[in-house]
Amino acid sequence: xxxxxxxxxxxxxxxxxxxxxxxxxxxxxxxxxxxxxxxxxxxxxxxxxxxxxxxxxxxxxxxxxxxxxxxxxxxxxxxxxxxxxxxxxxxxx
Numbered sequence: 001x002x003x004x005x006x007x008x009x010x011x012x013x014x015x016x017x018x019x020x021x022x023x024x025x026x027x028x029x030x031x032x033x034x035x036x037x038x039x040x041x042x043x044x045x046x047x048x049x050x051x052x053x054x055x056x057x058x059x060x061x062x063x064x065x066x067x068x069x070x071x072x073x074x075x076x077x078x079x080x081x082x083x084x085x086x087x088x089x090x091x092x093x
Contacts, residue, residue: 040077041068047081055091062093 025034048064063084070080087093 040071044068044071044077044081059091059093063088 044064044067048060051063052060066084066087067077067080070083071077075083
């Protein structure tokens with residue numbers, strides 16, 4: 001499956017595909033994944049909301065998205081945060 005968002009836009013009927021049915025996401029394994037994902041990212045969401053008070057929502061969302069992406073790639077959350085912070089110069093990427 002192509003996970004490129006640009007690919008998704010090429011097929012406007014993707015939501016009608018039974019493969020994407022909401023029902024498939026209610027099994028216990030997926031619920032465990034949901035809990036783990038939200039539990040892992042919640043501190044970073046809160047961090048982003050605080051960060052937005054001092055920068056901008058756009059900046060904070062980009063920072064949290066980058067941290068989340070790196071976590072998803074297998075980086076330790078604290079290391080992911082340090083990496084993303086290292087990309088910033090004067091609160092800008």
